[in-house]
Structures are given as structure tokens and as C-alpha cells.
Amino acid sequence: MTTLSTLNKFKKDGTKFTCLTCYDAMFARLMQQAEIDTILIGDSLGMVVQGHDSTLPVTIEDMTYHTANIARSNKQALILADLPFMSYATLNDAIANSRALMQAGAHVIKIEGGSELCEIVTTLTQAGTPTCVHLGLTPQSVNVFGGYKVQGRSEDSADELLADAKAVVEAGAALLVLECVPAKLAQTITQAVDVPVIGIGAGASTDGQVLVMHDMLGMVHGRVPRFVHDFLTDARNTEHSIEGAFALYRQSVREGSFPTAENQFD
Numbered sequence: 001m002t003t004l005s006t007l008n009k010f011k012k013d014g015t016k017f018t019c020l021t022c023y024d025a026m027f028a029r030l031m032q033q034a035e036i037d038t039i040l041i042g043d044s045l046g047m048v049v050q051g052h053d054s055t056l057p058v059t060i061e062d063m064t065y066h067t068a069n070i071a072r073s074n075k076q077a078l079i080l081a082d083l084p085f086m087s088y089a090t091l092n093d094a095i096a097n098s099r100a101l102m103q104a105g106a107h108v109i110k111i112e113g114g115s116e117l118c119e120i121v122t123t124l125t126q127a128g129t130p131t132c133v134h135l136g137l138t139p140q141s142v143n144v145f146g147g148y149k150v151q152g153r154s155e156d157s158a159d160e161l162l163a164d165a166k167a168v169v170e171a172g173a174a175l176l177v178l179e180c181v182p183a184k185l186a187q188t189i190t191q192a193v194d195v196p197v198i199g200i201g202a203g204a205s206t207d208g209q210v211l212v213m214h215d216m217l218g219m220v221h222g223r224v225p226r227f228v229h230d231f232l233t234d235a236r237n238t239e240h241s242i243e244g245a246f247a248l249y250r251q252s253v254r255e256g257s258f259p260t261a262e263n264q265f266d
């Protein structure tokens, strides 16, 4: 079974690992067969499962329900679950809602933001709940950003992201997710912290990669982001199945052929 120790060892050894979002039992079983290392029950389910335009309408009850579905169906992957929008605005909310996710079967909870999360990270960690902090393009803040935009392109914002990453790790974060940041900055952050960093639209230097499952199966609603690759179409040359696509994704990340320069931002 994959644990945080496994991911720490992967980072030390330079072994690239995989993460995919997942929301239901059948896909969780296929991911187990394809040996996907970590699963994220992402609040992206607001878009790909519930049909919303953003992650904001997702509730803790939604997240708990989907987390329990996955935890019953995949006994190998490390299970990360998102605390949804405004469910960790206070320390008490963060504690109560993390408890709900952990009791549903999550191993790590993921929260979006920067150094303002330090107190939450320390408190949860001390209470037995490892945290993953999601930095860069944090979709719960889409209205603050004014759209889904690459983050950390100016010198100041890059410095701020690096400082945020160091601060949350210092506070106890066990993992980081970096979304849509320039590849060079992602490399700097990955080398600067001693916890595994998972990237999406952050280039090939992060320790692990994550994609939204529907995206990597070629089911994209609207414009295809440049960091997305359709592994189901690629799998037609080998085992043309969903499990084959998951296995190809794992192989591509492990051997370093995904992501390519075309999937990253400068």
C-alpha cells in the first residue's frame, strides 16, 4: 500500500509517482489494477460530476460521500481528499470537516492557499491528520484571481509562492500540489522543500503528477488545457481500455515522457 513514507522515498530516489482524481468505486478499482500511486477525491467533482461551472458549490457532504466510495474500492493507493470551499475558513471548521473526511477513509486532506494556512496545517497534523497544501492556481479562489490563470509569472509572485511553500512545509504540510505555475518555478520549489510535490501544469520536475481523470480520458468540456493529455486515445496502440489508459499514464510519468515541454508553462 502507498503511504506518505512511500512518497517520501520516491522523492529521495527520484522515482516519479502518479495521482489521478477519482470519484466512484469502479474507476477506483481500475486505478488499483493500474497501480496508480495516489488518488485525489478532488472538488473538481463539482464540474465533472455535478455539472457546475466551478468547485465552489461542492459541500463537505459531497466530499465525504465520494471519499467513502473510493476508500471502499481501492486498498492500495494513498487517498487524498479536498476540503471544499469555505469548509476550513475557521480552525474549528477545519478540524470538524477534516474529521469527516478522515473518518470516510481519506489518508490526507488537501487545502488551498498559502502561508495563511500554517495554523490549520500545524493543528491538523498534530491531531493526526496529514495535510497537502495546494498552491499556485487554486480553483477555490477563481473569483479572487478573476479567472483560471497561470500563477507565479512575475518575480514578486514567484517569490511569494516559494515563501508560501516553505512556510506551509515548515508548519507541517506533508505534501504540496502546484497547479499552473511556470515549470522553472515548480522546479525551484520542488528542490527547496523536503516533502513530495505533485504538479499539474507545472512541468516535469515535480516529484509526482496529477490529472483530472475525465481530462486524461479525453472527456474535456470546452477548451483543452495545455497540461492535459488524452491517454485513452494513445492506449489504442496497446490495451485500448480505460485501465490501459491509466497504465499508460503511470508508465509515461514513471519514465518521464509525460509531461512534455508542450504541456508546461514558461
Ligand code: KIV
Binding pocket: 021, 040, 041, 042, 043, 044, 045, 082, 134, 177, 179, 200, 210, 212
Ligand atoms: O480538485 C481537483 O481535481 C484538484 C486537482 C486539479 C489537483 O485539485
